[in-house]
Amino acid sequence: MAVIENIEMQDVEAQELAEARKRKMMAVAVPLGTALGLIALWQIGVKAFGVPTYIAPAPSDVAVTFVEKFPILLENFWPTLFESVAGFFVGNLAAILIAVAFVHSRHVERAFFPIAVFVNTIPILAIAPILVLIFGPGITAKVVIAALICFFPTLVNMVRGLQAVSPQALELARILSASKSEVFWKMRLPSSLPFLFSALKIAATTSVIGAIVGEWVGADLGLGALIIDATFNFNSPLLYATVFMSSGLSVIMFATVATVERAVIRW
Amino acid sequence: MLDGTNMDTAASLKRASVRFGSLTALQDVSLDIESGAFYTILGPSGCGKSTLLRLVSDLIPASSGEVSVLGKTTEQARLAREFAFVFQDATLLPWRSALKNVELPLEIGRSRGIQLPVGTRTPRELLELVGLKGRENALPHELSGGMRQRVAIARALVCQPKLLLMDEPFGALDEMTRDRLNLQLLDIWRETGTTILFVTHSISEAVFLGQKVVMLQAHPGRLRDVVEIKLPDPRTIKMRDTPEFNQYCGYLRDLLETC
Numbered sequence: 052m053a054v055i056e057n058i059e060m061q062d063v064e065a066q067e068l069a070e071a072r073k074r075k076m077m078a079v080a081v082p083l084g085t086a087l088g089l090i091a092l093w094q095i096g097v098k099a100f101g102v103p104t105y106i107a108p109a110p111s112d113v114a115v116t117f118v119e120k121f122p123i124l125l126e127n128f129w130p131t132l133f134e135s136v137a138g139f140f141v142g143n144l145a146a147i148l149i150a151v152a153f154v155h156s157r158h159v160e161r162a163f164f165p166i167a168v169f170v171n172t173i174p175i176l177a178i179a180p181i182l183v184l185i186f187g188p189g190i191t192a193k194v195v196i197a198a199l200i201c202f203f204p205t206l207v208n209m210v211r212g213l214q215a216v217s218p219q220a221l222e223l224a225r226i227l228s229a230s231k232s233e234v235f236w237k238m239r240l241p242s243s244l245p246f247l248f249s250a251l252k253i254a255a256t257t258s259v260i261g262a263i264v265g266e267w268v269g270a271d272l273g274l275g276a277l278i279i280d281a282t283f284n285f286n287s288p289l290l291y292a293t294v295f296m297s298s299g300l301s302v303i304m305f306a307t308v309a310t311v312e313r314a315v316i317r318w
Numbered sequence: 319m320l321d322g323t324n325m326d327t328a329a330s331l332k333r334a335s336v337r338f339g340s341l342t343a344l345q346d347v348s349l350d351i352e353s354g355a356f357y358t359i360l361g362p363s364g365c366g367k368s369t370l371l372r373l374v375s376d377l378i379p380a381s382s383g384e385v386s387v388l389g390k391t392t393e394q395a396r397l398a399r400e401f402a403f404v405f406q407d408a409t410l411l412p413w414r415s416a417l418k419n420v421e422l423p424l425e426i427g428r429s430r431g432i433q434l435p436v437g438t439r440t441p442r443e444l445l446e447l448v449g450l451k452g453r454e455n456a457l458p459h460e461l462s463g464g465m466r467q468r469v470a471i472a473r474a475l476v477c478q479p480k481l482l483l484m485d486e487p488f489g490a491l492d493e494m495t496r497d498r499l500n501l502q503l504l505d506i507w508r509e510t511g512t513t514i515l516f517v518t519h520s521i522s523e524a525v526f527l528g529q530k531v532v533m534l535q536a537h538p539g540r541l542r543d544v545v546e547i548k549l550p551d552p553r554t555i556k557m558r559d560t561p562e563f564n565q566y567c568g569y570l571r572d573l574l575e576t577c
């Protein structure tokens with residue numbers, strides 16, 4: 052009897068495992084299949100209607116270009132990666148420090164928050180040329196633009212996170228006679244981390260947008276420059292390949308932040 | 319030293335009042351908490367039970383009157399870690415393991431010379447005392463509500479408080495868990511010799527735990543009566559079926575209705 056039960060149990064478990072695996076596979080297979088289907092449709096459509104390549108290249112053309120022009124793509128990938136990452140760090144660090152200052156002092160918040168909101172209302176495309184004029188055509192302007200685009204969401208989230216400590220936890224701190232800095236390091240900062248990371252995941256992709264916008268305005272190198280170049284030369288396959296490269300960069304940035312988040316936030 | 323307090327008094331209120339703007343939450347409460355005793359506090363909702371604990375623990379000041387803890391002002395007592403507080407929800411830091419949560423009070427205030435009583439029990443031993451041996455590294459979300467509350471009790475005990483303030487600590491738990499924790503708390507109380515002030519909504523919990531039941535009345539919050547519970551120690555679950563126990567409950571229920 053015991054043996055039979057055991058076998059049945061194993062059977063049930065195996066069945067459940069198989070079902071879980073199937074569910075997981077479906078979760079990947081369905082969107083992947085849809086994407087492949089759309090690409091196939093695009094290929095067929097372009098070929099069937101004879102759409103000129105410069106208007107809409109067939110996926111096969113893009114793929115060929117991607118392989119052939121890979122050295123050029125990669126050469127332009129590195130500067131954009133550098134600008135995005137540098138902008139990501141500068142912008143988020145500034146946002147975190149200012150958020151700390153805001154939470155520390157109401158006066159600082161009252162003085163600077165309206166300015167931060169105002170800066171945030173200026174479209175990044177409008178402010179990019181100004182920054183390029185100020186910082187020149189070098190890499191600095193792109194880093195600043197990428198930093199600027201990261202800044203505001205992180206600031207807002209970080210302020211919220213630092214204030215997310217429950218009133219009861221603050222009472223506990225008071226009963227323990229904790230100092231302001233102990234409350235900060237032991238309560239406010241850890242409880243802000245989930246808020247911070249949701250902002251950092253946004254910043255991971257927007258910093259790439261910032262870097263590319265900066266390169267549009269003025270650069271010889273970088274994915275943004277390559278996009279402009281390919282567009283003006285009606286080199287659509289290269290344009291599409293560059294766009295894929297750019298979104299690849301965003302995906303890498305996002306995945307990195309998400310991985311760090313999973314390692315840091317276990318609660 | 320404040321006058322009129324002797325060392326057998328864990329806490330003392332003299333005509334203490336607490337006002338929030340125009341609302342009087344507590345009015346002229348005079349009460350001596352005997353050292354080493356288990357007090358439970360009963361009263362209708364909003365009568366100022368939490369306010370009383372918050373007053374004793376220096377979370378809010380008295381609008382008038384005097385409050386002292388072990389002959390010190392509440393602030394001095396807080397700085398000397400004479401008392402600890404257990405809230406209705408455990409208030410654990412979710413990113414810290416059970417053990418790390420218990421260690422929190424030991425990490426705070428060291429640099430500023432806040433006196434920490436030298437605990438004879440380590441955080442590990444305290445977790446064992448509350449029956450959580452083996453779960454030291456669990457994060458709060460991996461523990462049940464009752465387990466979390468026990469971690470909070472261990473955390474409260476880590477500085478060896480002479481006075482333990484508990485505001486409906488088991489209010490959110492099911493009856494069976496509550497019974498078990500009540501017995502555990504009585505064991506801890508006997509073993510540590512600490513004074514306990516325990517707020518509850520449950521008449522039977524108040525009678526079961528308390529040597530004295532402090533009855534507050536509402537509008538404005540005032541002391542109604544202190545009822546001594548003369549049930550034999552140690553208390554057992556069975557005791558709740560005795561006529562004496564039920565007499566106390568009946569008496570308090572009637573008293574509560576007039577509050």
Ligand SMILES: Nc1ncnc2c1ncn2[C@@H]1O[C@H](COP(=O)(O)OP(=O)(O)OP(=O)(O)O)[C@@H](O)[C@H]1O
Nearest residue numbers: 338341342343361362363364365366367368369370
């Ligand atoms: N910080 C505060 N500001 C203003 N009013 C308050 C404050 N804290 C408590 N009160 C008021 O004081 C009165 C007593 O509140 P308290 O929390 O002490 O009641 P309680 O007896 O603990 O009630 P319950 O049994 O529902 O927990 C209530 O009328 C409440 O609204």
Ligand SMILES: [Mg+2]
Nearest residue numbers: 367368369485
């Ligand atoms: Mg209350």
